[in-house]
Amino acid sequence: MQVRRQSEFAEFANSTKGYAIANPNEPPQNILEKIIWHKQREVAQMYANLPLATVQAMAIAAPATRDFYGSLQNAPNPPALIAEVKKASPSKGILREEFDPVAIAQAYARGGANCLSILTDAQFFQGSFANLQLVRQAVDLPLLCKEFIIDPYQIYWGRSHGADAVLLIAAILTDTDLSEFQALIHQLNMTALIEVHTQQELSRVLQIADVRLIGINNRNLENFGVDLAQTQNLMMSLSPDIHQQYLWVSESGIYNRQDLDFVQQCGASAVLVGESLIKQPNIELAVQRLTIARP
Numbered sequence: 682m683q684v685r686r687q688s689e690f691a692e693f694a695n696s697t698k699g700y701a702i703a704n705p706n707e708p709p710q711n712i713l714e715k716i717i718w719h720k721q722r723e724v725a726q727m728y729a730n731l732p733l734a735t736v737q738a739m740a741i742a743a744p745a746t747r748d749f750y751g752s753l754q755n756a757p758n759p760p761a762l763i764a765e766v767k768k769a770s771p772s773k774g775i776l777r778e779e780f781d782p783v784a785i786a787q788a789y790a791r792g793g794a795n796c797l798s799i800l801t802d803a804q805f806f807q808g809s810f811a812n813l814q815l816v817r818q819a820v821d822l823p824l825l826c827k828e829f830i831i832d833p834y835q836i837y838w839g840r841s842h843g844a845d846a847v848l849l850i851a852a853i854l855t856d857t858d859l860s861e862f863q864a865l866i867h868q869l870n871m872t873a874l875i876e877v878h879t880q881q882e883l884s885r886v887l888q889i890a891d892v893r894l895i896g897i898n899n900r901n902l903e904n905f906g907v908d909l910a911q912t913q914n915l916m917m918s919l920s921p922d923i924h925q926q927y928l929w930v931s932e933s934g935i936y937n938r939q940d941l942d943f944v945q946q947c948g949a950s951a952v953l954v955g956e957s958l959i960k961q962p963n964i965e966l967a968v969q970r971l972t973i974a975r976p
């Protein structure tokens with residue numbers, strides 16, 4: 682795949698489809714547009730801080746990846762749990778005052794999470810790549826870099842900080858970018874989790890070659906409302922044949938065992954949970970309560 686040169690970045694910034702801003706001179710409208718508006722500037726700054734070639738070399742020299750996809754697929758008690766290290770969100774503000782990413786990740790691991798998701802966006806989620814790196818050193822579970830990826834630079838950056846998987850959000854990427862970014866993620870021996878939140882995005886993603894892991898976000902990205910019927914509606918539209926060609930993750934708004942059972946019955950093999958776990962005083966216990974098989 683071809684890596685974008687820095688000089689091409691401005692052009693790319695304008696070409697991002699979906700909810701990215703068509704006219705960069707117009708102020709962003711909804712929250713996703715705001716995030717992308719900031720992200721475009723952040724990525725331009727990243728190119729200026731450290732050349733892409735350096736980051737590529739760092740990514741290639743990073744310790745070997747852990748098998749994110751395999752950990753989900755082979756989880757002993759499905760649905761597999763991806764537990765999210767998430768300090769804040771644009772809709773809810775600070776989720777947990779006392780926030781030690783390593784202690785939280787360790788509690789998730791002790792409780793029985795199969796993989797972890799580490800928010801790296803600083804501006805809206807108060808995450809960081811430093812958190813990703815710290816957690817990588819402290820726990821053995823495979824890690825998802827939870828970022829608004831709009832440029833290959835971020836994928837190399839994530840790998841060099843210990844990512845084993847990278848999120849790609851269909852709403853903010855063209856089909857070509859989805860396909861090229863996924864190819865780069867695979868080339869770096871990582872898992873790509875492709876996130877959709879509408880029927881239209883799902884149809885697009887099903888046309889892309891080599892996709893293995895699809896996340897259905899129950900959160901509406903324009904207004905951040907959550908509805909598990911999202912998973913139900915999108916999964917009901919699938920033929921059994923298509924369903925079994927992919928591994929399905931239900932993301933967001935999962936609060937208890939009933940929610941977990943519901944999305945599993947809809948056909949999800951894994952869940953991505955942040956808020957409901959992170960808000961609990963005893964995170965290890967919260968994971969056990971959420972995942973423990975019912976009698």
Ligand SMILES: O=P(O)(O)OC[C@@H](O)[C@@H](O)c1c[nH]c2ccccc12
Nearest residue numbers: 765932933934935953954955956957
């Ligand atoms: O905290 P929740 O409702 O359990 O959701 C976790 C996760 O699904 C959510 O943080 C998320 C899903 N897709 C995203 C994309 C970017 C940032 C965050 C997200």
